[in-house]
Amino acid sequence: xxxxxxxxxxxxxxxPRSRPRAARxxxxxxxxxxxxxxxxxxxxxxxxxxxxxxxxTSIIIPTFNQRELLGKCINSIVRHTQPxxxxxxxxxGSTDGTAEYLARLGGTVRYRVLERNRGFAGxxxxxxxxxxxxxxxxxxNDTLVTKNWLANLLACLDSDPGIGAVGPVTNYIGGEQQIRxxxxxxxxxxxxxxxxxxxDPGRWQETDRLVGFCVLxxxxxxxxxxxxxxxxxxxxxxxxxxxxxxxxLGQRLxxxxxxxxxxFGSVSIRALGDDFLRxxxxxxxxxxxxxxxxxxxxxxxxxxxxxxxxxxxxxLSELFPERGCRPRGRCxxxxxGRRHAQARDRRAAVRGxxxxxxxxxxxARRGPDRSGCSGLPLARRxx
Numbered sequence: 001x002x003x004x005x006x007x008x009x010x011x012x013x014x015x016p017r018s019r020p021r022a023a024r025x026x027x028x029x030x031x032x033x034x035x036x037x038x039x040x041x042x043x044x045x046x047x048x049x050x051x052x053x054x055x056x057t058s059i060i061i062p063t064f065n066q067r068e069l070l071g072k073c074i075n076s077i078v079r080h081t082q083p084x085x086x087x088x089x090x091x092x093g094s095t096d097g098t099a100e101y102l103a104r105l106g107g108t109v110r111y112r113v114l115e116r117n118r119g120f121a122g123x124x125x126x127x128x129x130x131x132x133x134x135x136x137x138x139x140x141n142d143t144l145v146t147k148n149w150l151a152n153l154l155a156c157l158d159s160d161p162g163i164g165a166v167g168p169v170t171n172y173i174g175g176e177q178q179i180r181x182x183x184x185x186x187x188x189x190x191x192x193x194x195x196x197x198x199x200d201p202g203r204w205q206e207t208d209r210l211v212g213f214c215v216l217x218x219x220x221x222x223x224x225x226x227x228x229x230x231x232x233x234x235x236x237x238x239x240x241x242x243x244x245x246x247x248x249l250g251q252r253l254x255x256x257x258x259x260x261x262x263x264f265g266s267v268s269i270r271a272l273g274d275d276f277l278r279x280x281x282x283x284x285x286x287x288x289x290x291x292x293x294x295x296x297x298x299x300x301x302x303x304x305x306x307x308x309x310x311x312x313x314x315x316l317s318e319l320f321p322e323r324g325c326r327p328r329g330r331c332x333x334x335x336x337g338r339r340h341a342q343a344r345d346r347r348a349a350v351r352g353x354x355x356x357x358x359x360x361x362x363x364a365r366r367g368p369d370r371s372g373c374s375g376l377p378l379a380r381r382x383x
Contacts, residue, residue, distance in 0.1 A: 051132075056084030056086060056133045060128060060136065063091055063141040074105070076144045080145050080147050083150050087108065089102055092114055093116045120234060121228035122230050135154065135216060135217065139213070143214060146261050147193060149197060156201075164249060165217040165242075167255055173263055175211060176205070177211055197258060208247070210253045211239055221249070231286055232283045
């Protein structure tokens with residue numbers, strides 16, 4: 001190796017002179033001291049820089065028993081993403097070899113393998129804790145990204161500080177983000193997307209709801225609204241809950257209509273089988289209970305999110321016990337230790353301000369549809 005470096009510099013490699021055996025022996029203690037000092041310095045530097053952010057996007061992918069789809073998703077990211085990014089995969093206790101697959105990827109992804117299924121919200125929250133990017137993305141494992149996808153989404157998000165979160169359009173989803181597509185295979189899909197994904201602010205559209213299959217937001221927004229509420233079971237309505245909290249900040253949700261990605265659709269939800277309707281109904285009920293009558297206390301919640309949202313989920317059962325919200329959010333336990341104590345202190349401070357809640361003017365914004373589905377029939381709700 002030294003010879004190759006020297007040849008590139010136009011001179012011969014210089015071999016180190018051999019030292020007498022006695023000298024080599026005496027050098028051992030000095031080497032050990034140096035190694036120890038270097039190790040300690042490295043540990044200290046690592047601790048101090050652990051929370052250092054990078055000017056890129058953390059792409060967080062929760063997954064459960066979908067190794068093949070996950071592999072296709074990761075490959076599409078590597079192939080079609082130009083802006084700086086990191087991939088974080090949270091395996092929800094898969095039994096199909098996903099953990100072994102992730103280990104083989106080496107440095108391509110950062111990942112964590114959970115012993116049990118923590119659900120969509122739980123996995124996303126762990127990924128958010130691991131994320132180091134200035135912008136944060138939640139991405140389903142049953143998606144294929146396309147040319148210019150992230151650059152277009154970032155352009156939309158960065159165009160206006162009043163935009164809280166953005167999402168693309170796709171072939172399979174509930175609500176305004178679904179469009180008709182002409183392709184029937186992946187090759188044709190990428191060809192279609194190459195022509196479709198041309199930067200065009202004229203195709204951006206404000207919406208009341210972004211589906212969680214692909215959502216991009218700034219870290220600053222996340223720190224204000226907090227983690228996903230783990231009171232929701234496995235899937236559905238966590239994204240509606242997040243959307244509501246973003247809107248309570250007075251920020252907008254925008255569909256980047258110049259950005260298309262493919263979505264196979266509802267793969268994890270279908271895995272629930274006959275249990276899907278029960279889970280869906282329970283999550284819908286939880287969402288309605290949590291946000292019922294939001295116009296009357298929107299100002300107070302907006303203040304609570306702005307000042308205390310980084311402590312975890314909203315904790316509405318503590319903020320508004322008279323509303324009868326069920327205290328099922330497990331995110332507080334995820335925070336642990338010092339963060340848990342800080343969260344408890346913040347909630348205590350908020351409770352002390354509840355006496356002033358009646359003075360908060362309601363926000364002049366339309367609340368979520370009572371079904372939590374933006375008016376879509378239950379059977380058409382897709383994710």
